[in-house]
Amino acid sequence: MARTGAGRAARERDGPGRRHTAGRAAARRTGRSHRGGTTPPRPPPAPTRAGALYSAHGNTEARATFYFASPLLDLDRRDAARQQAILTEQFTGNGWESDRLLREMRHASDFYFDSVGQVRMDSWTRGRVALVGDAAYSPSSLSGMGTGLALVGAYVLAGELAAARGGHRVAFARYEEEMREYAAGCVKMGDGVAGFMVPGSRFMAGFLNRYYKIMPYLPGKNLMTSLARKTAENISLRDYGSLVKR
Numbered sequence: 001m002a003r004t005g006a007g008r009a010a011r012e013r014d015g016p017g018r019r020h021t022a023g024r025a026a027a028r029r030t031g032r033s034h035r036g037g038t039t040p041p042r043p044p045p046a047p048t049r050a051g052a053l054y055s056a057h058g059n060t061e062a063r064a065t066f067y068f069a070s071p072l073l074d075l076d077r078r079d080a081a082r083q084q085a086i087l088t089e090q091f092t093g094n095g096w097e098s099d100r101l102l103r104e105m106r107h108a109s110d111f112y113f114d115s116v117g118q119v120r121m122d123s124w125t126r127g128r129v130a131l132v133g134d135a136a137y138s139p140s141s142l143s144g145m146g147t148g149l150a151l152v153g154a155y156v157l158a159g160e161l162a163a164a165r166g167g168h169r170v171a172f173a174r175y176e177e178e179m180r181e182y183a184a185g186c187v188k189m190g191d192g193v194a195g196f197m198v199p200g201s202r203f204m205a206g207f208l209n210r211y212y213k214i215m216p217y218l219p220g221k222n223l224m225t226s227l228a229r230k231t232a233e234n235i236s237l238r239d240y241g242s243l244v245k246r
C-alpha cells in the first residue's frame with residue numbers, strides 16, 4: 001500500500017460506507033513568509049515523501065506541509081511530540097529545506113498531523129438522516145475541493161428540501177441525483193493530486209521536481225488551476241429560490 005494515491009489506497013481497504021484512511025500523514029505549520037513571494041510546491045526527491053511551502057493570508061504567512069506514504073499509523077491524536085518525532089524521522093536529511101522546516105515545526109502553534117483519507121459511500125441518506133460534506137464525500141485534504149463540495153452539497157440538500165416542501169424522500173433522492181457525479185469528480189481530483197504529491201517512483205519524483213522549477217515559465221503553467229476550476233464548476237446549480245412557493 002501507500003505508494004499509490006490516497007483514494008486508491010482507500011478503495012483497496014474497505015467497502016462502501018466506512019470512513020477510509022489512506023496511511024498518509026500531513027503536518028502543517030505556519031510561520032512568517034520568508035521569501036516575500038508565492039512559492040510553488042516543491043517536493044523533495046524521495047518518491048514517497050513530499051514537502052511543500054506556500055504563502056497564505058495575503059502573503060503574510062508561509063505554510064509548510066509534509067506528506068509521506070506509510071501503513072496506517074496507530075497514534076494518539078493528542079500526542080504532538082510523537083507525531084513530530086515521526087515527521088522528523090521521515091524527513092531529516094531529505095534535502096531541500098526539510099531540516100530547517102522540521103526545526104521550526106517544533107515552535108508552530110498550529111501544528112496539525114493526520115492521515116489523508118477519502119470517504120466514498122453508495123448512499124448518503126437513510127431514513128430521515130442525510131450526510132453532507134466530508135461525512136458523505138470527503139475528497140481528501142489533498143484535493144483542494146472539500147470546502148466547495150461541502151457548501152454545494154449543503155445548498156443542494158437545503159434547496160431540494162425546500163422545493164419538496166419538506167418531503168424528505170423526494171428531496172433526498174434528488175440530492176443524491178444532483179450531487180453524485182459532481183462529488184465523484186471532486187473525489188477523483190483528490191486521487192490525481194495524491195499521485196502528483198507523493199508520486200511513488202523516483203522517475204516521477206525527479207520529473208516533477210524539474211517540472212515545478214520551470215512551471216512558472218511554461219505556457220501551460222495554469223493547467224492545474226484550470227483543471228481544479230473545471231472540476232469545481234462541473235455542476236449546474238438550480239435556483240431554488242424561484243422553485244420554492246412562498
Ligand SMILES: Cc1cc2nc3c(=O)[nH]c(=O)nc-3n(C[C@H](O)[C@H](O)[C@H](O)COP(=O)(O)OP(=O)(O)OC[C@H]3O[C@@H](n4cnc5c(N)ncnc54)[C@H](O)[C@@H]3O)c2cc1C
Nearest residue numbers: 026028112132133134135140141143144145146147148150
Ligand atoms: C490539512 C487540511 C487542509 C485542507 N485544505 C483544503 C483546501 O485547501 N481547500 C479545500 O477546499 N478544502 C481543504 N480541506 C478540506 C476541508 O477542510 C473540508 O473538506 C471541509 O472542511 C469539509 O466541511 P464539512 O462541513 O463537511 O466538515 P468540517 O469542516 O470538518 O465540519 C464538521 C464540524 O462538525 C463538528 N463535529 C464533529 N463531530 C461532532 C459531534 N459529534 N457533535 C457536534 N459537532 C461535531 C466538527 O468539530 C466540525 O466543526 C483541508 C482539510 C485539511 C484537514
